[in-house]
Amino acid sequence: MVNTELRTVAILPPAVADQIAAGEVVERPASVVKELVENAFDAGATGVDVTITEGGRATIRVSDDGIGMARADATLAVERHATSKIRLASDLVGVASFGFRGEALPAIGSVSRLEIETATVDGSGTRVRVAGGTLESVADAARRRGTTVTVDALFYNTPARQKFLRGTRSEWRVIADVITAMALARPDVRITVSHDGREAFALPPAASLRERVAALWGVDTADALVAVDDVSGPVRVCGLVQRPADVGLSSRRVLLTVNGRAIRDTGIVRAAEAAYRSTIPAGIRPSLFLAVTLPAGDVDVNVHPAKAEVRFRDRWNTERAVERAVRRSLGTEESAAAFGFAHRTFMPPTFESGATMDVAALSSAPIPETPLFETDERDSEPDVAAPPAAAEIQVPPLMQLRNTWLLFERDDALVLIDQHSAHERILYEQFMRTLDRGEAPSQRLLFPMTLHLAPAEAEAFEDNRELFVRLGFEVEGFGGHTLLVNSVPMPHPRFDAERCLRDTLATLSGDRFGSGLAKHERLAATVACKAAVKAGDSLAPAEMRALYIALARTTLPAHDVHGRSTIVQVSWDELERRFGRR
Amino acid sequence: MRFTISREKLQEGLAAVASAVPSKTTLPVLANLLVQTTEKGIRISGTDLDIAVSTEVIADVEAAGAITIPARKLSEIARELPPAPVKISAAGDQRITLECGRSKFKLLGLPKSEFPSFPAVKFEKALRIPSGDLQKLISHTAFAASTEESRPILNGVLWELRPEHMRMVATNGHRLAKMDVPVKTASGPSSDLIIPPKALEQIRRLFPAEEELEVAQGENHLGFRSPFTAVYTRLIEGPYPSYDQVIPRDNDKYAIIDKVALTGALKRMSVVASDQTHRIRLSFNSGMLKFSVSTPDLGEAQDELPVRYNGDPLDIGFNAAYLLEILRYLPTEEIRLTFKAPERAATIEPEGWSDSAKYLCLLMPLRLVD
Secondary structure (H helix, E strand, C coil), X not given: CCCHHHHCCCXXXXXXXXXXXXXXXXXXXXXXXXXXXXXXXXXXXXXXEEEEEHHHCCEEEEEECCCCCCHHHHHHHCCCCCCCCCCCHHHHCCCCCCCCCCCHHHHHHHCCEEEEEEECCCEEEEEEEEECCEEEEEEEEEECCEEEEXXXXXXXCCHHHHHHCCCHHHHHHHHHXXXXXXXXXXXXXXXXXXXXXXXXXXXXXXCCHHHHHHHHHCHHHHHCEEXXXXXXXXXXXXXXXXXXXXXXXXXXXXXXXXXXXXXXXXXXXXXXXXXXCCCCCCCCCCCEEEEEECCHHHEECCCCCCCCCCEECCHHHHHHHHHHHHXXXXXXXXXXXXXXXXXXXXXXXXXXXXXXXXXXXXXXXXXXXXXXXXXXXXXXXXXXXXXXXXXXXXXXXXXXXXXXXXXXXXXXXXXXXXXXXXXXXXXXXXXXXXXXXXXXXXXXXEEEEEEECCHHHHHHHHHHHHHHHHHCCXXXXXXXXXXXXXXXXXCCCCCCHHHHHHHHHHHHHHCCCCCCCCHHHHHHHHHHHHHCXXXXXXXXXXXXXXXXXXXXXXXXXCECCCCCECEEXXXXXXXHHHCCCC | CEEEECHHHHHHHHHHHHCCCCCCCCCHHHXXXXXXXXXXXXXXXXXXXXXXXXXXXXXXXXXXXEEEEEHHHHHHHHHHXXXXXXXXXXXXXXXXXXXXXXXXXXXXXXXXXXCCCCCCCCCCCCEEEEHHHHHHXXXXXXXXXXXXXXXXXXXXXXXXXXXXXXXXXXXXCCEEEEEEEECCCCCCCCEEEEECHHHHHHHHHHCCCCCEEEEEECXXXXXXXXXXXXXXXXXXXXXXXXXXXXXXXXXXXXXXXXXXXXXXXXXXXXXXXCCCCCEEEEEEECCEEEEEEEECCCEEEEEEEECEECCCCEEEEEEHHHHHHHHHHCCCCEEEEEECCCCCCEEEEEECCCCCCEEEEEECCECCCC
């Protein structure tokens, strides 16, 4: 029987309370590493050395060269809610340090043997020992400025927790992930990590995120990333994102920091991924390293025990800023697929921002061939003056290869453009603008087209009827499965309206599951694909030039609507290397 | 085979035929010209299998025969020859020797047997048609034919032969040009032929206006012949769209406009028009035609032109490039533009044309968005 007398309410002794709190803060060795390294960052460390044994189960030692603590502070630090980082509740709003609750050390101390060696100046320091939450000793210690925290025998006094620890390798893997995230959040701090006596990380202080990424995963990975740097309103978004062409080729890495704090936020990540829409196939996801900076008051960091999540005051605007920033960076030529590897020197701390191309109407190709019936007495000057070069895009000499690619040279590389993909991209953006504005140039037909459709195609048409009309297809007399088309858009001189409409409907009707795109995007993408010049179409020089200019004016020139590359570049370096000149 | 020909006659013959030789071909012999001796001289022929051109020039034949000679090289040599008689002889199937003054060339040809035979067209029942009439029809209509591959039938020009008149019609589905000329010497039954514009251009170019041509139809080909020159062309098969039904008869509004002034205004507006559609708005008011164009991301423009117009005010949109092209072919100083509604076909005709021919162009409007 249950003894009801024991069921009176009692305040728990501090040691028990600390152990309970430790359950939230100290989940596993990796959480200890995170808390200690964050403390080191907060102490203004320029270098942090981490030593781990047995996946953190035996020892976790974190040494920094930060400001250190005086003896009184060091003794107090192991008490719960003792912190140097805030003083008043109001300080919580906009807190900039990693820690602020004063929870970490006492929580860790309550479930391990904890030793803190600290000194505010070189030479005389303090050593504080805590075991199972009890202060054991405070003694003099000789050390250099900074703090070393050693956590031995984690969970030695909570066998239940100890049982739930995973194996050495798996705990180590989690620690490595935590350290990676923190290393990316603070590229300026030197970080070394050794595990069981072997050096696992040796990251020199880096001037930029790209440099830190290079130190972690190699120069090739770093070079394949596109810089993001954009400010909208109070929100600044910078960092590195993967080129659409590379997405899905290697394992995905995501790091998101908000005001320097590495956090998880599916909303922000989804916003960044949304920026890739129409440049990568549905279902694969890009690597992202994004730092979001916003006024401290606009974000609440005190919502998660491990501070792994934050709350935004204006989430929608923040997400929009992230999407915009990433999208803008994908619009740069830098984001085009590379052949081989560009050997770029490290970026300065401020990220380069590629030239953002203007959005302008597609300059369609003029009629290619010289008119057959040109006679001497008629003036041979063109009827319609060439369009004024609004943005003055310099067109390099272009050459068509296999009626499929346009080749040209740039200062740094040999560049190939896929004519179909490029045209598709141009038309897609043109159609999207048309759908947004509802303004479609539409040519009346002398002989209306009659299309006999299969039931699924007829259904696809009915589903998208209003969008087709906005694109410039005027359709009437829908009797049974027969369409009568009176007007068609004229996106370019080679446009074959009938085939385009037929192929589009066939594709839409076959594609039952959609592709994650909104309906109008899907229609624009499909029509663009069907309306674009195909591989194998021979282009006149004037058409190639017009294509180049129109592509340069799109927002995402380097990627077509299926996520394939539009532009592939071979750097001169790479070429020289292949010819043995380097 | 051996003959002597004047440099000028050789150049003349080559100039007529060379344009029928395709610049790129998968059949090597098509890059060659067939040279055959005749009673009076030589006959030079070239073909791309769609169109064949052959012309006879006077030469002094010593030994009859035939051979094919690389067209490009022969033309280049003929252009650079000194002014002296040219002696050409063939040894065997392939070896050609060309001598002119002190210059001597040896070329490799291909056997005559490899050259495709000309279409079987019998000229016994040929129609006789003045070349001048044909030229007039071709030069006023062929421009309107389509260059899109989607509807091959519109890539051709329809030639209607009737007892009292003949007519050519060409359209690309957006605009149409149609001309009728009366036939003076009624001959032959009615027939409808669809001809590639490229062949028509050869016909217009090769036959002098004053000549009378013989025209005869083979199974799938049409032959045009004058005493020296012949052009054969493949016909495009299939029913031509019933264009007559779409030519508006009830256009109740019309404007008489000065062609040069209209052309000028349209060219000015075109500068700011969309590159794709060249869309321009024409606003007809009593006595005045206003032009306006507005292109997103680019700019806008307006212009005005006094015209003779008495109908109700009406706005209509056109592709300026199409309109300008039509204006180039209109023979008179003033034009008559008729229309009914912004979405209906407009017609453009010469105004005050004292000619036995009847000419009409039709243009479908572009949708205007207000």
